[in-house]
Amino acid sequence: MTSARHDGDTWDLASSVGATATMAAAARAIATREDSSLFSDRFAEPLVQAVGVDLLAKLATGETASGALVGQIWIDAAKIRGKFYDEFFLSAGLPQAVILASGLDSRAYRLPWPAGTVVYEVDQPPVVEFKAATLAELGAEPTADRRAVAIDLRDDWPAALRAAGFDPARPTAWSAEGLLGYLPPEAQDRLLDTITELSAPGSRVATENRPNPRPGDEDKTKERLDRISEQWRGEGFDTDMTRLRYFGERNEAEPYLAGLGWAMEGTTVRDLFAANGLPPLQDDDLRMGDLRYISGVLG
Numbered sequence: 001m002t003s004a005r006h007d008g009d010t011w012d013l014a015s016s017v018g019a020t021a022t023m024a025a026a027a028r029a030i031a032t033r034e035d036s037s038l039f040s041d042r043f044a045e046p047l048v049q050a051v052g053v054d055l056l057a058k059l060a061t062g063e064t065a066s067g068a069l070v071g072q073i074w075i076d077a078a079k080i081r082g083k084f085y086d087e088f089f090l091s092a093g094l095p096q097a098v099i100l101a102s103g104l105d106s107r108a109y110r111l112p113w114p115a116g117t118v119v120y121e122v123d124q125p126p127v128v129e130f131k132a133a134t135l136a137e138l139g140a141e142p143t144a145d146r147r148a149v150a151i152d153l154r155d156d157w158p159a160a161l162r163a164a165g166f167d168p169a170r171p172t173a174w175s176a177e178g179l180l181g182y183l184p185p186e187a188q189d190r191l192l193d194t195i196t197e198l199s200a201p202g203s204r205v206a207t208e209n210r211p212n213p214r215p216g217d218e219d220k221t222k223e224r225l226d227r228i229s230e231q232w233r234g235e236g237f238d239t240d241m242t243r244l245r246y247f248g249e250r251n252e253a254e255p256y257l258a259g260l261g262w263a264m265e266g267t268t269v270r271d272l273f274a275a276n277g278l279p280p281l282q283d284d285d286l287r288m289g290d291l292r293y294i295s296g297v298l299g
């Protein structure tokens with residue numbers, strides 16, 4: 001059974017928060033197979049297979065139909081999320097990119113980065129080490145100067161980033177994709193403060209803004225996540241999504257970053273579904289439609 005989060009907890013790609021990276025990659029694999037016109041990640045399927053969580057591997061390869069287990073909403077959400085971050089990095093065109101909580105993100109191996117771009121990938125040591133080793137075994141070559149920064153984001157990651165060659169005097173494109181809800185509220189603020197301190201003017205940032213819950217929302221979310229987790233456990237994958245996330249009030253990322261001097265813009269998932277010709281969200285009791293994909297530039 002998944003244990004509750006605590007200071008200094010660690011994981012690999014099959015356990016605790018690490019498994020959420022494998023779940024995200026499984027959704028990308030399903031999305032890529034279903035219709036790669038909006039978004040495509042050819043490394044998602046082999047990476048998930050290599051992690052070896054049986055159910056996720058079977059979903060990624062299509063051996064098990066996603067059906068009731070991974071609703072269409074999750075697959076469509078993976079498409080627009082993948083597209084948003086791909087476009088963010090490509091349009092930023094900056095000499096340095098930092099992918100925070102990189103998980104099984106394969107952008108350093110599949111995006112056509114401008115020549116000379118350095119891409120830093122930051123995640124817990126077992127996560128970055130596993131991905132690099134697996135992609136090397138697959139014969140994949142990075143399409144940028146990729147540098148792994150194996151560290152917990154609650155530790156002194158700026159020092160580790162600098163030690164890997166990061167230069168705060170140069171503008172940087174930062175992403176924090178699918179990360180903020182796994183940090184306690186103060187740690188989220190600290191992360192956004194630190195990103196800002198390390199950013200030269202002209203730097204860009206992309207992440208998600210989850211609206212603060214309305215009364216009763218969190219109970220509904222927990223019930224829904226409990227039901228989903230129970231279903232996954234019934235299929236042999238031991239997870240407890242409610243215990244992996246941090247709940248409660250927190251500063252919303254978009255106004256917080258704006259307060260730090262970033263000129264922000266964003267679009268809700270609901271509007272991105274419509275703009276990309278995806279069917280409207282239904283039964284959205286997790287309020288996925290209200291999540292905003294946001295990006296900003298530092299003045």
Ligand SMILES: C[S@@+](CC[C@H](N)C(=O)[O-])C[C@H]1O[C@@H](n2cnc3c(N)ncnc32)[C@H](O)[C@@H]1O
Pocket residue numbers: 017018020021024025100101102103104105122123124127151152153154176177178179182183
């Ligand atoms: C939902 S996954 C998202 C992974 C990837 N960004 C994606 O969208 O596929 C969450 C990721 O956050 C990472 N993560 C969460 N808390 C972290 C921490 N304190 N330090 C380092 N990585 C962390 C996990 O290891 C995991 O890879």
